[in-house]
Amino acid sequence: MCLGIPGKILAIRDDRGTPMATADFGGVTKDVCLAYVPEAEVGDYTIVHAGFAITRLDEAAALETLAMMDELGVIDEELGGESEGSAP
């Protein structure tokens, strides 16, 4: 719940006044709310918690984090949902 994954913003749209983005997390695409990082642009990396971007992150740092998370296999865990509980 707390790690937060860097996601790359692929597209931005407006959902009834709330800025929403489609973001790529190392190959998995998810909806991300940009209400708290309204200055984010397509191509930016953001740290995402529970579907919300909480800050921007520079690309080098984001890629490093993603590579690390991928290696550790924690991306699925953080994206949650599918596995219904992260206990192995």
Add this chain to the structure above:
Amino acid sequence: MKYLDEFGDPDRARRLVAEIHAATTRPWSVMEVCGGQTHAILRHGIDQLLPAEIELVHGPGCPVCVTPLEMIDRALLIAARPEVTFCSFGDMLRVPGSAGDLFTVKAAGGDVRVVYSPLDAVAIAEAEPDREVVFFGVGFETTAPANAMAVVQAHDRGLANFSVLASHVLVPPAIEALMASGTSRVDGFLAAGHVCTVMGTHQYAPLAARYRVPIVVTGFEPLDVLDGIRRCVVQLEAGRAEVENAYPRAVTAEGNQPAQEVLASVFEVCDRPWRGIGTIPASGWRLRAEYADHDAERRFDVGAFVVEEPAACRAGEVLQGLIKPDECEAFGATCTPRTPLGATMVSSEGACAAYFRYRRSGSPAALRGG
């Protein structure tokens, strides 16, 4: 030093480890508050790379672990109601209540759904107006902005069938409670990076000054954790007690202003019981009265119920850094991630789960037959 190869940048890791060794002249206890950091430490064996004088004490920063049992039981009772669709982060499903968990409720026919974002629960409420959709809003300052926005959206869209069972916890009052207890052995803290991404770092300066403890804001990757420990030790050895930001790529002093504004409009500070620890004054957020219609605690009268923690579980001591998980008799024996007695064995951020995952082989507890 086989672990160092896993650090992405082994040379930098080696330098940091060497600097920590060079700086250390005396014993120090450093607490990492955040469960994500506990897992990084165990997974990468960071504690084993450190000088013998440095002890890492695992803190209470696992939201799944500290959500009060009373709140879990309340969640189970609400989720079991036929008109309710109960939405939760996946981590919460196996957390044991007094009797059963959300999985048990689901297996018995309850409509329990895992969502990734609280906005997914809002969307369900919109698509299924005949259902009472309840979202289990737990977590620290990091998750709270998401839950706050879900409440605002549901309110603005007039979704009378959406409510949140809110049980947020806050880091600074927990640090305060640990230090004020007088029993704490902690000399310095690693503060959770993403909590500070949201809230900024200014809340920590009074704590560092009052209790003479360095507080280093740290990220979650192994190199971040190593660097955080290094800075903490350097401060301790120099007799300094300051707030230091070791995670500037994601943390600013003032934090995320838009998030703080929404948080302040939706939540108010309340006393909160922490599972296994007890009530910590002003350590939680609950919904403001303006949002009472979306407050599941007020909407659903579940009557009186008895709250009972399994006697064998020592999670409270684990969460306060008083014992390590493998000092618990039940660890790996009667208590495993499949059959957890306490929440700290369930969560991907819980200390017992981290020890089980990364420390079991060769530990006496494993030999007891886990």
